[in-house]
Amino acid sequence: MSFGQQVVVTPRNYEFKFRKMPTITTHYAMVGISAVRDDYPLYFDAANEKGLGMAGLNYAGNAYYPEKEEEGKDNISPFEFIPWILGQCANLDEAKKLIDRIHLVHINFSEKLPLSPLHWLIADKSGKSIVIESDKDGLHVYDNPVGTLTNNPPFPKQLFNLNNYADVSPKMPTNRFSDKVNFDLYSRGLGSHNLPGGMDSESRFVRALFTKSNAPAADNEADNVNNYFHILHAVEQPKGLDEVGPNSFEYTIYSDCTNLEKGLFYYTTYNQRQITEVNMNKEDLEKDDLIIYPIEDKVEFNREN
Template sequence: MNQKEVKEIAKQLHAGCSSIAWDTLDGKHLWGRNYDFNQIAASAVTIIPKNYKYYTAGTPFDHNLELTNISYSKYASVGVGTNAMEVTPVLYEGINEKGLMGGQLFYAGFASFPDETKNHHTPVNPGYVITHILSQCASVAEVIDLITNKITIINQALAGSLATVHWVFSDRTGETIILEPDHQQITIYRHTAGVLTNSPNYSWHKQNLLSYINVRNNEFPDRDMNGIKVQKPFKGTGALGLPGDFTSQSRFIRASFLKYYGIKGKNEDQGIQYLFHFLDNVAMPLGIVKVENQDELSAYDQSIYSACMCAESLNFYWKSYENSTIHCLNLKRELKNQNIKTYPLENRAPEYKLVN
């Protein structure tokens, strides 16, 4: 793969997304996300084994690899990502063998990183954060300790693209944390609502919820207004005022509404199905969100794939825009594996089940 191709792949770090952490009635913890962008290349469902050697910063294309930045994975993990950087698999999201789940989401206009690494800290490229954290941490508590005391996420591009992202992690305790790189430092939000989209920051999105406190799931009653009976000829008045566009702020409101009122699945199978339905409600259909730069591979942003996972079973589920069949990979079956393994996203025409 030449440097020009790698630079195009590095742009995928700017994908805009929506994510939801959820649970089931029998106590399973789930996390899911949409990957929204206008292209995806050289990416696949990727398994990183234990004791895998990788760099926390630098690429051979940028000529900035340092032996002091070599690390080895303590835990196996799986997620969608790319091996285009050669020295380190770049995961966009994933789950590890301890049930820690999380992903990166676009954070344009806000993300800022320090140029220098703190004393005794390991430098980590923003694009390698998911890979490094899933390789090293067993819980959100360990993520917080790593971010606070052991690593510095630095202002370093990958093949010409700086990953302007923020991150979300969830585990078997049910806690979901959000990490945002503001003003060259990491802001950690604990015990969050488990919903995240893109810019502005999480604090702004929480404040914006006040504008929609009138939205509910109950139908508004018919009224008698000065002797005139006003009867609704339609359903859905409870959700009246819920924004339907595809901006980050509107997707955050819809995802929050869905999580607050949504019926939980009774078990993992049902919970995963329901979570995919919720993600469909904040997904970008092809043709609706036009890309300004006509030189791009596709003229439209779309939800290229959706991924969901379960902290207890270590099942990783995904479906693509081109094939809505839900695929599943169980990480427990891969714990003895010693090599990187990949599985295609199945971006091809779907298979239909003929019933007559």
């Protein structure tokens, strides 16, 4: 379902108020997809002006947030996690130090907006990334050697599952079956025949990583952004394929990316396939109020006659 998400730029002097921690009046500016409630940006994913990005992904059934605060820790609600990190950290090393002091405590935004069960991906301009998971046995921080995250299961299980796909390749296969059997390689792409094609998050993790790992790198922004969206669209969910209730289906509402070097934010939606760009640095980042762009989500045709 839609939560009224919009592209939101939070400038440096917007007051970030936290439930258990002091208000931050000056911080790094950030841009991303967010719902805004009571003038507060509830970011789904965002990146700051220093080139640190962060995204929350569904982690239902595993995410656990303790009810009690922990003395001596930074008690942060999960809905505050993204602005707490992106507001203060310029890179992954700084984020790790701040996370070491964090205690994610169960505080809902409101009665109508309870916490979402999430785990998080954080990355910086170096290309390195980490995964944060809050489980019943504590808060875990994993180095992410593959730079990919989807939803369940826990990240270590996602990595282990990759072992089942070591034979998947963009190249045509060679006959390792038997020298007594001749094969007719009847189609291009047979090297990826065993790539999982399901809508489940484990299949999408493998498919996203395979596509990302083999995608070409270009020397210009347009081609790289275009390639990036092809990676995301390789794992998007069309309507009608992932039933979550009677006549109700999960589907990919939007896809986005950020150039961490330039502060350029891009997105597409289920209905609007043209890539929309928002340049954070064209805004007055010294302001103290949110800068909001409604999502472009209308089907449009480029009619030539």
